[in-house]
Amino acid sequence: MAAPTRREGEDVTELAKRLDDDLDDYVASLPKKKYEGGFSEENWEEEIEKIPALMTRMPTEEEIATNPALQALQAIKFDESAPPAEKAESHKDEGNYFFKKKEYRKAVIAYTEGIKQKFDDVKLKAILYTNRAAAQFHLGNYRSSLNDVTEAKKAKPDHLKALLRGAECCMKLSLYSEAMTWCDLGLQVSPTEKKLLDIRALADKEKRAADRDKRKRKAKEKKEKSRNEALLAAIKKKNIRLAPVEKTEDNSDDESENKDILSLSALETATAANHKVYLDDNGLLHWPVMFMYPEYGQTDIIADFNEHAQFIDHINVMFGGSEMVSWDEERKYKPNRLEIYYEEMGKMILHRVPLDSTLASILSSPTYMVVAGTPNFIVLVAKSSFRQEYLKKYTLA
Numbered sequence: 001m002a003a004p005t006r007r008e009g010e011d012v013t014e015l016a017k018r019l020d021d022d023l024d025d026y027v028a029s030l031p032k033k034k035y036e037g038g039f040s041e042e043n044w045e046e047e048i049e050k051i052p053a054l055m056t057r058m059p060t061e062e063e064i065a066t067n068p069a070l071q072a073l074q075a076i077k078f079d080e081s082a083p084p085a086e087k088a089e090s091h092k093d094e095g096n097y098f099f100k101k102k103e104y105r106k107a108v109i110a111y112t113e114g115i116k117q118k119f120d121d122v123k124l125k126a127i128l129y130t131n132r133a134a135a136q137f138h139l140g141n142y143r144s145s146l147n148d149v150t151e152a153k154k155a156k157p158d159h160l161k162a163l164l165r166g167a168e169c170c171m172k173l174s175l176y177s178e179a180m181t182w183c184d185l186g187l188q189v190s191p192t193e194k195k196l197l198d199i200r201a202l203a204d205k206e207k208r209a210a211d212r213d214k215r216k217r218k219a220k221e222k223k224e225k226s227r228n229e230a231l232l233a234a235i236k237k238k239n240i241r242l243a244p245v246e247k248t249e250d251n252s253d254d255e256s257e258n259k260d261i262l263s264l265s266a267l268e269t270a271t272a273a274n275h276k277v278y279l280d281d282n283g284l285l286h287w288p289v290m291f292m293y294p295e296y297g298q299t300d301i302i303a304d305f306n307e308h309a310q311f312i313d314h315i316n317v318m319f320g321g322s323e324m325v326s327w328d329e330e331r332k333y334k335p336n337r338l339e340i341y342y343e344e345m346g347k348m349i350l351h352r353v354p355l356d357s358t359l360a361s362i363l364s365s366p367t368y369m370v371v372a373g374t375p376n377f378i379v380l381v382a383k384s385s386f387r388q389e390y391l392k393k394y395t396l397a
Contacts, residue, residue, distance in 0.1 A: 083119075084117040084118050084119040085117070085119035085120075085121050085124060087114075087117050088114040088115075088117040088119055088121075088124055088128065089114075089124065090114075091110050091111065091113040091114030091117070091128075092110075092111065092114045092124070092127065092128055092131065094110040095107045095108075095109075095110030095111040095114065095128075095131055095132070095135070096131070097110075098110055099131065099134065099135055102138075104135040104136075104138045104139050105135075105139065107131070107132075107135040108132055108135045108136060108139070111128050111129075111131050111132035111135065112132065114128045115128050115129065115132070122155045122156050123155075123156055123159075125152075125155040125156075126152040126153075126155040126156035126159040126162060127152075127159075129148045129149065129151045129152035129155065129162070130148070130149060130152045130159060130161050130162040130165060132148050133145040133146075133148035133149045133152065133162070133165050133169075134165060136148060137165065137168065137169065137172075142169045142172040142173050143169075143173065145165065145169045146166060146169035146170065146173065149162040149163075149165045149166040149169065150166070153166065153185075157185075158189045160186060160189050160190055160193070163182055163183075163185050163186035163189065163196075164182075164186055164193070164195055164196060164199075166182035167179045167182035167183045167186065167196065167199045167200075167203070168199065170182060170203070171199060171202070171203060171206075174206075174210070176203045176204075176206045176207035176210060177203075177207060179199060179200070179203040180200055180203045180204060180207070183196045183197075183199055183200035183203065184200070187200070227279070230279055231267075231277070231278065231279045231285075234279050234283065234285060235277075235285070238285070238307075238360065238363070238364055239364045239366075240285075240363045240364060240370060241366075241368065241369045241370065242267065242369070242370050242373075243345060243369050243370060243371040243372070245265045245268075267373035268372065268373055275288035275301065275303045275304075275374075276288065276373060277373060284306060284307055284308060285306075285307045285360070286304050286305065286306055286307070287305045287307065287359065287363075287370075287374070287375055288301060288302065288303055288304070288305070288373070288374050289301070289302045289305040289314075289359065289374065289375050289376070289377070290302075290374050290375070290376040290377070291314075291318075291340075291376075291377055291379050292376060292377065292378050292379065293327075293333075293379050294378060294380075294386075294390060295380070295381070295384075295386045295390075296327045296328075298325075298327050300318065301374075302314055305359055305375075306359070307358065307359045307360035307363070308358055308359075308360060309358065309359060310355070310356050310357060310358055311340055311353060311354075311355050311356075311357055311359070311377075312335065312355040312356055315335045315338060315340075315355060316335050319333045319334055319335050319338070320334075320335050332381045332384065333379075333381060335355075337381055337382050337383075338355070338379055338380070338381060338382065339352065339379070339380050339381075339382050339387070340352070340353040340355065340377050340378070340379055341353060341377065341378045341380065342362065342368060342375075342376070342377050342378065343378065343394070344367045344368075344397070345369040345371065348393065348394050348395060349367075349394060349395045349396075349397050350378070350391065350394040350395070350396055350397065351365075351367060351368075351397045352396070352397075353377060359375070362375075363375060367397070
């Protein structure tokens, strides 16, 4: 189109109308084609998200790399030519923005970028570390938060927010003495700070409780150790042998330095109720004892078998009453028909146990060895066909 010129005698209104008519003629003369590249019903939300001013979320690094408008805005926000302190301030502001939105991980990243800048402003450095500590605290990273406020304190020892956060971190970590120290430092800055006074009072209370629990625990451990030593001494004195425990990663330390531990490990039972041998006030051992009935694949656990008790005492209780055990449908298991044996460890040899024997007399036998803290014995019905077949596998001592 040629540049418009005003004709002779033509006023402004006539010129404007003529120009409008010329523009309409020009547009009408352009070739007709479908408009492409605009928004559609399918992609309008996606396209709007590419416009920085209309974005509803933070763009990813990949989106920034492919979007010139975002790159331009980022360059304006973080001017690489700006002084380090100014850049650190910008990162701090960004971190504060994320923190207010409770996007604590992004806040940590922003504060970290600010801390990386090389600047001399100790107040700004303390604020950045304290703010990052706050974000870490809200993420549950109490140790990292404590490390950050420690750095903030180094930069500015009287930074009250850092001292308060340090006390809060120590409380979360159950470091009550350290919490009181942080409170004391804060109270030197602000003697009437209520939060610090409250935390210090609570830390003092918790510390006293923890110290009391520690004393109780040590007393209990000392008593337990004394009891175990007496138990092991009694077992040794009565010539009772314990089967060695297979070494594992948990008990593979030098045996010469851990003899008591290894011996106690040999007393760990494999029973579901975890019954254990104990020494009573009269110096008598009480064992958990297992009776095995191979004919029916059944077992019984006698939780408390006094070493001076006879086997017949327990047999009478178990099989001497009017009620039969559920698996003995033939009622074969009667006290006067039962035989008890034990197997010599590592050998196919069975030893007969007289029913009037005491447990102590059997356990002190040089051929008996207690396995997994539980003496065990085989119970068979005398003269039964199962007994006859079962004994064929062994040599009788």
